[in-house]
Amino acid sequence: MNLSNLRPAAGSKKNNKRKGRGPGSGQGKTAGRGHKGQKSIAGFSQKKGFEGGQMPLARRLPKRGFTNIFKTEYTEVNLDRLAALDKDEIGPKDLVEAGLIKKESERIKILGRGEISAPRKIHGHRFSQSAVRKIEQAGGQAVLIGKP
Numbered sequence: 001m002n003l004s005n006l007r008p009a010a011g012s013k014k015n016n017k018r019k020g021r022g023p024g025s026g027q028g029k030t031a032g033r034g035h036k037g038q039k040s041i042a043g044f045s046q047k048k049g050f051e052g053g054q055m056p057l058a059r060r061l062p063k064r065g066f067t068n069i070f071k072t073e074y075t076e077v078n079l080d081r082l083a084a085l086d087k088d089e090i091g092p093k094d095l096v097e098a099g100l101i102k103k104e105s106e107r108i109k110i111l112g113r114g115e116i117s118a119p120r121k122i123h124g125h126r127f128s129q130s131a132v133r134k135i136e137q138a139g140g141q142a143v144l145i146g147k148p
Contacts, residue, residue, distance in 0.1 A: 080114020091123040
């Protein structure tokens with residue numbers, strides 16, 4: 001075997017459908033576009049959701065609700081996930097390393113699911129009441145980020 005006789009596997013390569021190349025090709029003349037009409041013309045494109053002039057579904061349905069663009073999003077982390085970390089002090093950098101959050105700049109809320117046995121100093125932007133209670137019962141400390 002050498003480079004001159006290498007071939008792709010049988011059936012793995014397929015020729016392109018060559019449209020508009022005469023009547024013998026089976027895709028000649030109108031090239032599968034039919035006769036006349038908007039879609040038969042070169043450069044045809046249609047808006048997403050266009051329904052042939054009928055009022056589109058997106059405009060027929062009523063508007064509902066409200067999206068607050070100033071809402072603060074928090075990434076939630078439970079105590080059972082923090083208990084698995086083997087550190088005395090846990091901050092955003094440690095959570096990124098452990099894969100619990102994606103970026104260090106994310107706002108973190110610590111929730112109280114699970115138990116924590118070792119005393120740990122945990123940094124977060126928000127804490128649920130149950131999380132604070134469990135952290136302090138274990139002899140640890142819940143530290144708010146961004147507060148003196």
